[in-house]
Amino acid sequence: MFEGLSDRLQNAIHKIKGYGKITEDNINEVMKEIRLSLLEADVNYKVVKEFTNNVKEKALGKEVQTSINPGDLFVKIVNDELIELLGKENAPLNLNGNPATLMLVGLQGSGKTTTIGKLANFLRKKHSKKPLLVACDIYRPAAIDQLKQIGKELNIEVYEEGKKNPVEICNNAIKYAKENKFDYVLIDTAGRLHIDDDLMKEVSNINNEIKPNEVLLVIDSMMGQDAINVIDGFNQRLPLTGVILTKLDGDTRGGVALSVRHLTNVAIKFIGISEKLDGITSFDPERMAGRILGMGDVVSLVEKAQDAIDEKEAMKTAKRMQTGKFDLEDFLRTLKQIRKMGPLESLIKLIPGASKMGLNNVKIDPKQMDHIEAIVLSMTQQERRHPDIIKASRKTRIAKGSGTSVQEVNKLLSQFEQMKKMMKGFTTGKFKMPF
Amino acid sequence: MGLFKNIKAMFNKNEKDIDNNINNNEDSLKDNDNNSEEIELLDDVSVYEKGLSKSRDGFVSRLLQLTNRYNKINDDYFDELEEILIMADIGVSTVCDFIDRLKKRVKHENIENPEVLKEIIVDELFIIYVNCDVLVNKINYSDNGPTVILFVGVNGVGKTTTIGKLAKKMKSEGKNVLLVGADTFRAGAVEQLKEWAEKDGVAFFGKENSDPASVVYDGVKKALDEEYDVVLIDTAGRLQNKVNLMRELEKINKVITNLIEEAPHEVLLVIDATTGQNGISQAQSFKEITNISGIVLTKLDGTAKGGIVLAIKEKVDIPVKFIGLGEKANDLQVFDIEKYIYGLFKDF
Numbered sequence: 001m002f003e004g005l006s007d008r009l010q011n012a013i014h015k016i017k018g019y020g021k022i023t024e025d026n027i028n029e030v031m032k033e034i035r036l037s038l039l040e041a042d043v044n045y046k047v048v049k050e051f052t053n054n055v056k057e058k059a060l061g062k063e064v065q066t067s068i069n070p071g072d073l074f075v076k077i078v079n080d081e082l083i084e085l086l087g088k089e090n091a092p093l094n095l096n097g098n099p100a101t102l103m104l105v106g107l108q109g110s111g112k113t114t115t116i117g118k119l120a121n122f123l124r125k126k127h128s129k130k131p132l133l134v135a136c137d138i139y140r141p142a143a144i145d146q147l148k149q150i151g152k153e154l155n156i157e158v159y160e161e162g163k164k165n166p167v168e169i170c171n172n173a174i175k176y177a178k179e180n181k182f183d184y185v186l187i188d189t190a191g192r193l194h195i196d197d198d199l200m201k202e203v204s205n206i207n208n209e210i211k212p213n214e215v216l217l218v219i220d221s222m223m224g225q226d227a228i229n230v231i232d233g234f235n236q237r238l239p240l241t242g243v244i245l246t247k248l249d250g251d252t253r254g255g256v257a258l259s260v261r262h263l264t265n266v267a268i269k270f271i272g273i274s275e276k277l278d279g280i281t282s283f284d285p286e287r288m289a290g291r292i293l294g295m296g297d298v299v300s301l302v303e304k305a306q307d308a309i310d311e312k313e314a315m316k317t318a319k320r321m322q323t324g325k326f327d328l329e330d331f332l333r334t335l336k337q338i339r340k341m342g343p344l345e346s347l348i349k350l351i352p353g354a355s356k357m358g359l360n361n362v363k364i365d366p367k368q369m370d371h372i373e374a375i376v377l378s379m380t381q382q383e384r385r386h387p388d389i390i391k392a393s394r395k396t397r398i399a400k401g402s403g404t405s406v407q408e409v410n411k412l413l414s415q416f417e418q419m420k421k422m423m424k425g426f427t428t429g430k431f432k433m434p435f
Numbered sequence: 436m437g438l439f440k441n442i443k444a445m446f447n448k449n450e451k452d453i454d455n456n457i458n459n460n461e462d463s464l465k466d467n468d469n470n471s472e473e474i475e476l477l478d479d480v481s482v483y484e485k486g487l488s489k490s491r492d493g494f495v496s497r498l499l500q501l502t503n504r505y506n507k508i509n510d511d512y513f514d515e516l517e518e519i520l521i522m523a524d525i526g527v528s529t530v531c532d533f534i535d536r537l538k539k540r541v542k543h544e545n546i547e548n549p550e551v552l553k554e555i556i557v558d559e560l561f562i563i564y565v566n567c568d569v570l571v572n573k574i575n576y577s578d579n580g581p582t583v584i585l586f587v588g589v590n591g592v593g594k595t596t597t598i599g600k601l602a603k604k605m606k607s608e609g610k611n612v613l614l615v616g617a618d619t620f621r622a623g624a625v626e627q628l629k630e631w632a633e634k635d636g637v638a639f640f641g642k643e644n645s646d647p648a649s650v651v652y653d654g655v656k657k658a659l660d661e662e663y664d665v666v667l668i669d670t671a672g673r674l675q676n677k678v679n680l681m682r683e684l685e686k687i688n689k690v691i692t693n694l695i696e697e698a699p700h701e702v703l704l705v706i707d708a709t710t711g712q713n714g715i716s717q718a719q720s721f722k723e724i725t726n727i728s729g730i731v732l733t734k735l736d737g738t739a740k741g742g743i744v745l746a747i748k749e750k751v752d753i754p755v756k757f758i759g760l761g762e763k764a765n766d767l768q769v770f771d772i773e774k775y776i777y778g779l780f781k782d783f
Contacts, residue, residue, distance in 0.1 A: 146623025224711025
């Protein structure tokens with residue numbers, strides 16, 4: 001998601017690392033690069049200015065000048081400043097109250113309805129509690145229908161009263177939630193412009209009436225410089241408690257993430273990372289800074305893995321990897337588990353140093369994964385355990401069985417060999433993990 | 436020279452004309468026909484003016500302040516100008532090139548007074564967009580058989596709403612319109628388009644939970660069989676870096692061409708005016724897959740300036756064909772760069 005930005009930043013940082021000493025001259029050049037990369041990432045102009053000034057000042061400070069390795073210290077400064085911008089720590093949701101109420105607001109098309117489904121799903125999974133969705137978008141055609149479909153898919157109840165007054169709907173919904181012992185009430189509101197007085201009044205009325213625990217602003221991460229006007233506009237009319245950034249699985253550089261906290265003091269609480277209904281995760285500034293700098297995000301990777309992978313299985317596989325006994329059976333099992341974790345591209349980006357290894361722009365077609373799986377599945381158990389026995393006639397059979405070609409079978413086998421070698425390398429310490 | 440002055444003069448004159456046109460001066464150089472055309476033109480201009488009022492606030496006022504604050508052009512002046520333009524999402528490299536050009540011109544022509552530069556700024560911005568092209572903002576209607584228009588874009592930009600508005604417009608022009616709902620992915624999307632069709636009183640075709648390409652096939656087939664004039668096809672929002680979704684779009688496109696050789700006659704990329712630099716990537720990626728013929732810039736009635744279309748025009752060479760200036764059907768307007776410039780810089 002941030003690879004565009006992190007690439008440019010890394011280039012700039014790489015330059016600095018090359019210099020033995022940081023001087024006013026060479027840092028200006030690098031700061032120019034950093035400034036452009038931030039601006040191209042849609043980071044707010046004012047934030048960029050402040051950020052570059054701060055970094056420069058610190059880089060020219062005494063500490064760096066006297067350090068043995070100014071390059072590394074420079075990276076640290078950039079990293080610290082980024083975390084500062086993103087907000088120092090992860091801000092949790094306030095879920096007190098019975099039921100706890102959460103209201104999502106935002107511009108048209110920012111992704112409120114989809115996000116509310118994801119959020120309910122996330123909360124239900126995490127706290128094993130019972131959420132209720134409330135349909136309050138009475139304007140957009142079929143908006144209620146959309147929420148109902150999402151509810152059906154997730155098996156979460158949706159409260160709706162058609163196109164009645166939203167304040168009334170909310171009141172009734174909360175009553176209903178109390179009577180039926182729902183733990184969370186999540187309210188979907190209509191998309192509105194922050195300058196639309198009537199609609200802003202409406203949402204502020206809802207807020208005054210039900211006093212939700214959380215008022216979350218949903219923001220499209222592809223937004224440009226206007227984002228700040230939108231956040232300000234909403235923040236002035238509503239006591240925003242947090243922001244949810246959506247569509248971060250696109251190729252946007254998402255500079256808005258850097259502007260939100262700093263300019264408005266509203267914390268980013270969640271980010272949307274895929275179209276699927278489990279595509280939401282809580283926002284962690286430190287990890288995000290690491291990701292922007294291309295340091296990878298092992299913590300997210302591990303978290304994702306924990307959700308999808310059976311630990312015992314994983315231990316077994318790891319052992320086999322270490323001992324070099326990893327065969328295509330293991331490969332198949334691993335493949336299946338990895339696929340449970342979501343699109344591979346987004347996983348790769350979490351690997352430390354992925355962009356340095358040239359992996360950042362890898363595009364993986366899910367169809368291709370299907371092919372690979374089909375090939376392995378067309379092998380006999382013996383072939384999977386001992387790939388070396390696969391010779392020409394077996395290859396032809398496998399290709400036919402999987403509906404692929406001999407070339408593809410060859411490719412897979414040679415890639416598997418390479419992979420095995422790499423694994424051995426990692427475990428014997430031949431390759432060092434980058435960073 | 437002085438393009439902006441001309442544009443301003445043109446619309447200002449019209450405004451006055453309309454003011455005293457009640458008695459329909461017979462000595463007027465224009466005949467009646469021309470006059471009513473002008474009234475219509477002015478109607479459109481006022482939609483632009485009104486729709487862009489929020490975008491104008493904060494943009495023009497900052498430019499004005501800039502002009503007033505400096506009595507001499509210097510580096511600080513250019514820095515601030517750069518900031519204002521970047522804040523309008525015009526695009527970083529486009530702005531940098533622009534500033535460089537401006538600096539050269541200032542040096543070359545010995546301009547010192549910001550007041551003089553004001554006009555040049557608007558002209559130069561205009562030039563980035565026009566760039567010697569003959570601008571086509573008309574829909575390429577088919578001579579025989581239905582005209583197929585495909586709408587594409589990332590999620591949440593307003594594809595379905597745009598189609599709903601455009602259908603109403605086309606219907607009022609006497610066209611027989613069919614809407615095809617091929618967004619079978621997002622929950623409720625087909626239903627949303629269907630509600631629009633009912634509201635507009637136009638025909639609708641769509642199926643939920645089926646393959647979008649097959650819906651498009653059946654829809655275009657229906658248009659051929661039942662002789663509709665225009666087919667507007669709604670597709671699912673897709674982020675441009677999702678390979679499989681882009682492939683699906685490729686397939687939809689192919690299905691249309693297989694039915695009608697020269698179709699789709701238009702592929703319109705819908706872009707949200709609040710979009711930042713990612714707009715360029717959107718334009719590039721969608722252009723690789725389909726033959727994008729124009730952009731629909733939506734949601735300009737907010738505070739966003741939609742400056743990214745300048746960068747898109749410069750880098751990817753796709754013109755804007757429609758802009759959305761408000762919630763009402765009439766707020767969707769055929770894009771006219773002159774009216775746009777006028778609307779955005781009116782008080783400058």
